[in-house]
Amino acid sequence: MDEEPICREGTREVIITLPREEDARESAALEVEVDRGVATYPYPLPEDTAEDFLDGRKGWGEAQNEGSSPSYVEIAANPSAIVQVKRDGEVLGEARWSEVREQGCVEASPRVQLEVVERGRNWVHTKVIDDATGKPVPCRVHFRSPEGIPYAPHGHHAHVNSNMGTWHFDVGGDVRLGQITYAYIDGTCQGWLPRGEVIVDVARGYEYEPLRTKVEIEPGQRTLELRLKRWRQMNEEGWYSGDSHVHFLSAQGSLTEAQGEDLNVVNLLQSQWGGLFTNTEEFTGGEMATDNGDYIVYVSQENRQHFLGHLILMGLKEPVMPWCSDGPGEAELGGTLEVPMAEWADRCREQGGSVVIPDLPSPNGEPASLIATGRADAVEMLRHGTYMHGEYYRYLNCGYKLPLVGGTDKMSSDVPVGIYRTYVQIPKDEPFTYDNWCKYMAAGRTFHSGGPLIRFSVDGHEVGATVQLPGNGGTVEVLAEAESVVPIHTLEVVQEGRVVASAEETKGTRKLSLKAEVKVEGHSWLAARCSGPGYEQSVPHFDGWGRGIMAHTSPVYLACGGEWWMFNQETAQYMLTLVDGSLHYIRHNSRLHLRGDITHHHGEEDHLAYLERPFLQAQEAIHRRIHQLGVPH
Template sequence: MSGYEPLDLRAVADGTIELLPNADAPWGEQRFHGLPFRIDGLVRFGGPERRAVALPIARRAEWVVVAHALLQSRLFDGGAAGAEIADYRFRYADGHVETVPIRERFEIGVTARDWPGRPLPLDWGQYPFLAVPDNEQQLLPRVSGRFDQAGARLAELDDPQTREPYVLPYAYFLWAWRNPRPQVELTALEIVPRDDAPPAVVAGVTVSQLAERPLGREVARELLIDLAKPVAPAEVERFTLQVDRGTATHPFRRVLPAGDDPVTAVGGFGAPLPAEVTALYARVGASPSATVALLRDGDVVARAGWGELTAAGTLDGGGARFTLPDPRRAWVRIRVVDDTTGAPAACRLHLRSGDGVPIAPYGHHAHVNGDMGTWNLDVGGDLRLGARSYAYVDGSCEGWLPVGELHVEAAAGFEVAPLRETVTIAPGRRELVLRLRRIADLRAEGVLAGDTHVHFLSTQGALREGAGEGLAVVNLLQSQWSHLFTSTEEFTGAPLAARDGRTVAFAAQENRQNVLGHISLLGLREPIMPWCTGGAEEAELGGGLETTLSHWADECHEQGGTVVLAHFPCPYGEAPALVATGRVDAVEAIAWDPYNLGEWYRYLNAGYRLPLAGGSDKMTAEAPVGVMRTYVRLPADEAAGAVAAGGAGAGARTDAAREFERWCAGLRAGASYATSGPLLSLTVDGEPVGATLLHAGEQVEVEARMRSIVPLRTLEIVAGGEVVAMRRAETATDELVLAATVRVEQDTWIAARCGIGDGLLHHDTWQRPVGAHTSPVYVARGDAYARNDLAALAHMRALVEGCLAYIRDRAPLGAPGRLSHRHGEPDHLAYLTRPLHQALAALDDRTMQR
């Protein structure tokens, strides 16, 4: 047993397991905290009989470990802590005696039991100060388990509170006594109970010939593991680390330098997962006599003695090499500041040691959900982009940093140059200051960034992450996912402003139907229900179709809200009806795809004015808020005030509410562009995005400008859906300007786009392309803008007719007359189809105008 020997107490044992309140108490040969014990009977002492007993030892020992417990306690009836229960008298062969008082809540405690009628177990949190329960913390399986253990699994331990586990059974407490005279043989341990002592038992005794503490006080440290054979990233979860006398986390992939792609090279924007993994890490705390073993699917891959590894620093364990890096650490406060003003700068922050061990500021996760999926999990405050994890901080954070080389990455949206540098942490260092340099200040120019589409965060989380991404507006959207409702408690009908007033979160809704489509209703004062309808996939299983997107849009507009077609055009059903009847204020891009852009161009060519918005549709910790975002040029405050006054609950407006209303008003006016990185501007004959240029000549002068923290190559001007001018740099650059003369033969729309097609991808969960696209400038040859495209109108009409067919012939409606619907109309089918008939009439009118 590597220096530990359990004693045989059968000759003096006079009690059985029936003495204990827990019938599942450990019995027979046991290992507690890696130490061997033989529990073949219980040695009773104390109680009414007040019997003394002597346990034979007859050997030398550095340490004696006793597994004992009280069967009763007066502590919960007002008894005093520290009451002396017995004297343990250690007798030596030379006649010497060492006496140790055994006190409740110090060397001994009461055995675990159920506490009927008590809201909490009375012994919870009242373990002895100098002893530990026989039960120890255990890792749960990494990727599987019962649903009711989900929280515990995410915490890694079998106790969701990750405290000293109150998990039955534990029956005994282990108390270790250090022998002051190890060179002399111990003959016996004599137990002499005090008067009126409660009954107690000794279950087992183990002696040690090792100088190490049997119940170690070692603080865990990093263990580097280099595999002899590479594995795919998904295979890492099959490895576990086992320590017989200590604790160990699951092993995780180390973050090592790789061939940086252009997005990774700027820093702060993640990195692709490697094709193969050989470098792992874990945190291990163990006694010198412990053995650490790396297992794959339960089979040992490599093992090493912890003491030998500690002495050598590195050992070949067979299928892997183990290395212990420098254990020195310093508790450091990190401050992130604006390089110009010195003010605190919110950002997302990634830290890792020179060995590739990720480090999180205190309160954050170094490895967000262990490389597993994060849909609706670990969403707030942390981010994982491919191979790297980030913590959102408000300008300051603190925690342990390794002495030596530290790699730092920080990003704060698209107007701040990402930081990527290596610093040295010296022993005793107390502070680290990081400086971020702003490349643009669009707020000062009256242009604000917002995300139209965010899920699962709290409003406070939205403020923290939005600030870290340089956003002024975050639209947190309630929704329904069958029988799951999210963000119910976040809805207040008003914006919430950050303390500095620079970021606003507004909880509103994304209302969804799996055939008709998804629609974002921004700036709601009252909920619009149902949030989802028509049964699965979005609404409850087996539910009926209660309403349509058009009716949702009408209710939103009645409140003065803003209607955005989410991730246009899909799901592709009712969208053309909303466009044809003027019920939609903007269409949203969540990624740059030729199909999505082509559908938007089709509607623009049909003559509809459709501003473009950008939204992240964040539902995981693997997508940043604002990875797709909307920049809006704010209108005059008076115009926004008029818009706000039309909504429910107008009243007095705070500055935050007024800024949110102005942002929405600017979006509705088309003064916007959507971006996943570049900053983009466009003028046509001097008119900005969203404007209508009347009485244009046969040609117009167009100027587009791109600035980007991720260097790009392509800047284009699009007119009527065709690229009419392009500048393509020989090498990627962070700034491009394109001026062109564009012929205007008919009323048309003109927009700018950049980076689309360059092939640069973010490392978020959807690997979205880096690029940007403006809303149009509308150019009219006469005194009004008019454009028509019969093919586009026919396409729209077919989709509207398809929606009518779906509602009439396939949608779940329920038997007529059996339900009293929210809308209150007697003819439910007529209610559902009315907006679609309105759309057909509007499309026919536009077609006739041709």
């Protein structure tokens, strides 16, 4: 025989280049067939050069190559094998494997070039060391060749789910940010690395300097040490980070990824998605923590209704059921409206838990009623946008104190836990515990971060405080500072939603600060925020949502000559309209069982009256405020 009938060689990496621009731009996947061997799926390589990548946004991903050239594939074949490159069944080019190997680079056709880039490889044990402690530190890592071919640590993916969707699928242990899949490790990993030049990309949340650099792997080398440097220790300053909104990870997986992102708290939420119930088995009614107590996972719930809204229930000791209501896509097919969100909030509060309205204001049925009746401890911002900011400011300007929290709504592997996170300030004479984190979140001692770490004070008072001024107001001094491992362009102080002080660096920077005097003529609030050019034009992360890099504090409230209050008649009427709309939905559109056929979970005879009650309470609360202020309506 001229050759073995069965290929006995290992795979070699081959880069596929499509010289014609129209072929290269085409997003349809390439197919590689080998008649006497095997080939992996081909994957697009980065469009940027290695040098461009090294100068890019370290540790936080890379733009996805949406085309199909260059791509890479791994091939193991007999010398006589024919390698074909196809798209939608059409052969774009073919070459004999022996020629590809011997020549290194061949023109398979005018439309296809094949190049072998295998340089040999070593099985390498890697340690990532905290530069201050000298000990391995949990983080996420990515290794690649100069061409961009990924080398995942053993046990991890080079491409999570082959770069396809991952909703409730393949969610834990790895994360994809655009082109790059990162592996979460405990500070150690092992696996194949190519000989010669290797590019590493390592990150650990927002308080460590990301590391993106070249290393050299010599023949025979079996170990590699990398070092991460912490540039900020927020815990020592009394601030503790958390993600308000995570789905589908296991409790242990949440703890692993929390440590990899240096995230102190993960709120892992049970929920229902039609007939699918998730994380049921994870609930214990208590926290799960690392031995040193620095990282905590608490399994609670997100209860959801498609029209009235969603609600995060933190710190539950017992489940609050039913989890979802009134049919798809939240509850079961044909399901009836069994519970308003107010009932969920009340049951959570009875257990000593905290209630957060996620992704304010969507869905926008019951949030206004919850806010009017004081059932919401905080509101969450999942994305950077004018609409979300406007809704938040609207309620503040109507006199409702609402702390701001950040969360991810992580449901897939293209969202890192804590890419949007909440920093909560706990007094230095009190310990970091989950209960204290929730307590001071509800007290408004928070800022939302999608990268920047922001400080803000008004006459020396920090976020969440109420500053007492004379009845005629006065002038206050505001100090704001933002530092970030990802670029920021604008730092602003807003008063009642209006910009009253700002600092800007049009080219982007890592640090901005400002000091200003702000005139106060009556009850008011101030907050600090930072983001991209002009603030509203945010620079997107490479996560699946393309969330904007930003930070925003909860307010400092300014009370003039007495207890703080504010009122806006337009917002009050807006809230009444939402309450009326929800009542109309309940009475005329929701699916309900016939009266007398059902004994409901609440045990009341009149189910419709039970559903209407919190909305009638909200109407009364809003009208009471209007009448107390003597506002005609």
